[in-house]
Amino acid sequence: MDNFKYHTIIIGAGLADCNMALNLHAKGEKVLLIGHPNGDRCSSVAAGLMNPIVPKGVASTWNRDYIFSKIPSYYQSLQQLLKTEVLQQINIHQLISNVSMRNEWQKACQKTENKAVVDQLEEDVFEIKSVYRLDVSLFLKATKRYFNELNAFVERDINHADIRCDNEIQYAEYSSDKLLFCEGHELMNNPFFNYLPLSHSSGVIGEYSLDHTFSKEHIIRRKKWCIPTKNETYLVGSTFVNNDFSVNPTAREQNEIEDDLSNWTRSFQRKKLKKGLRPIVGDRRPLLGRHHKYSNLFVYNGLGSKGCSLSALFCPMLTEYMINNGSLLPDVDIKRFKHTDYTA
Ligand SMILES: Cc1cc2nc3c(=O)[nH]c(=O)nc-3n(C[C@H](O)[C@H](O)[C@H](O)COP(=O)(O)OP(=O)(O)OC[C@H]3O[C@@H](n4cnc5c(N)ncnc54)[C@H](O)[C@@H]3O)c2cc1C
Known part of the structure; x- marks a missing residue:
């Protein structure tokens, strides 16, 4: 493979992009990460919390037990690759401000499925266990440094009109077998995927x-x-x-x-x-999948306020899908939305 030829080019350098770059790289792919010179407008702000409880209604997060069982080993393997500690286990102490709130939390404690997750510590303090926190800024910094050392991180504002999709992808001096867009809210400027309801x-x-x-x-x-x-x-x-x-x-x-x-x-x-x-x-599920016309274009987006926990499940899944034709959970596959013809 020559210097400017890659298995996958990834557009973006936020949480989604960095996670996917590390996953693809760990599976042996030659990856190029391209992000805006002035950074992102989301990931660098994130608190990095992975909380198994939705406070409103004291409910479980979507697919909680499955996703939370993946988080520790997923981030530990990325930490080993980056040689940087980015994951912390830390509990939440929920303070109670009125009687109805206390009743709601007490009910949640009594549910069998919450036994390992919620506990009452004092009359007006409840504990949420199995909470993790990713130091997102450090994770982004370490990942960019990692790919920079491989000469595989470029700061550039890409213009979609410069992307050519045939059997091979061509963008400026770079070419690749596949291209993955992880552009956060800027997906709306992407003529290949802007039909998605982000x-x-x-x-x-x-x-x-x-x-x-x-x-x-x-x-x-x-x-x-x-x-x-x-x-x-x-x-x-x-x-x-x-x-x-x-x-x-x-x-x-x-x-x-x-x-x-x-x-x-x-x-x-x-x-x-x-x-x-x-x-x-709108349906609060991420967007993963392949372009309906250009089979070498992919998307990972729609992470909402749960980018850290969702990535532990969906980055390995999307990696398998992109490399080995693995399957995607229908709830997150972009096939759930009707596509329009490519108009760029
Ligand atoms: C206040 C706040 C608190 C949050 N707290 C948490 C939390 O505690 N836990 C949690 O899990 N999540 C949290 N989130 C959500 C989390 O930040 C997002 O889920 C996640 O950061 C989304 O990452 P992304 O990579 O999809 O998007 P972004 O971070 O927006 O990254 C998109 C990337 O694409 C690049 N890009 C776009 N267009 C182009 C282009 N044309 N050329 C080159 N590059 C381009 C951008 O520059 C950027 O690097 C929080 C968010 C906010 C705002």
Whole structure:
């Protein structure tokens, strides 16, 4: 294989892209990762939480037991490849603010399927176990460094009109057998896959110094989660606003976060606020699959607010699909949406 010829070119350098690059590479593929020079507008903002419980209604996340059984070994194998520790197991302490909320959490504790996941610690504190956290910024940095050392990471804003799809893919000086798009909310600019019903939801996360009496070994959650970081600060968030493209956090979003904090800490000091755009699909399932006309084009997107946990199941699945003609779960296969003809 010559210098500019690859098995797979991946467009994007966020969480989806980095996960897929490592999975394909681990299976022996020669991979080229191409991402915007000014980074992403989602992954670098993410808190990296993998929480098995949906707080609203105290319900299990989709496919919880299966996905959560995959997370530790999946990220441990990526850690070994990157020689960098990015995964942490950390429980959540859920603070209760009223009687009906307490009743709801007590009911959840009594369910057999939740025995290993939820526990009551005190009258107004419940614990969620089997929670993991990915240090997303470190993971992205380590992955880009890994591919950079292989001369397989390029910072470039690609123009889809420059992509040629025949038996082989041609893009600028590069060629490949396959091309995978992991462009987050920017999928809407992609003429091959913009028929897919992707929207977005913005989210703000803040970094704070806090003064409180709870253990610093846990994530604390009232309405917002509050995650201790290695540098003695806390990440607090997040907010959700649908179809908002704005770049800067608003006063309203800041108040939403800080109103919750002021209910349980004695004081807090804001360090910074960051805003990102989550790629969302109406049925809340990710988008995986192959283009209906160009069989060497693939997509991985629609990770919503669960990119870290979903990748542990779906990156190995998509890798098998792309390399060995493996199958995809119908719930996530883009075949569930009617395609339109390619119009680029
Ligand atoms: C505030 C907030 C908190 C979150 N917290 C969590 C959490 O705790 N746990 C969790 O699992 N998830 C969380 N998420 C969601 C998570 O961030 C997403 O699921 C995930 O980052 C999506 O990754 P992605 O790679 O699909 O998209 P992005 O991160 O948007 O990456 C897309 C990439 O494609 C590149 N790209 C696009 N178009 C082009 C082009 N034409 N040329 C070159 N490059 C291109 C972009 O530059 C970028 O690198 C959070 C999100 C937000 C906003």
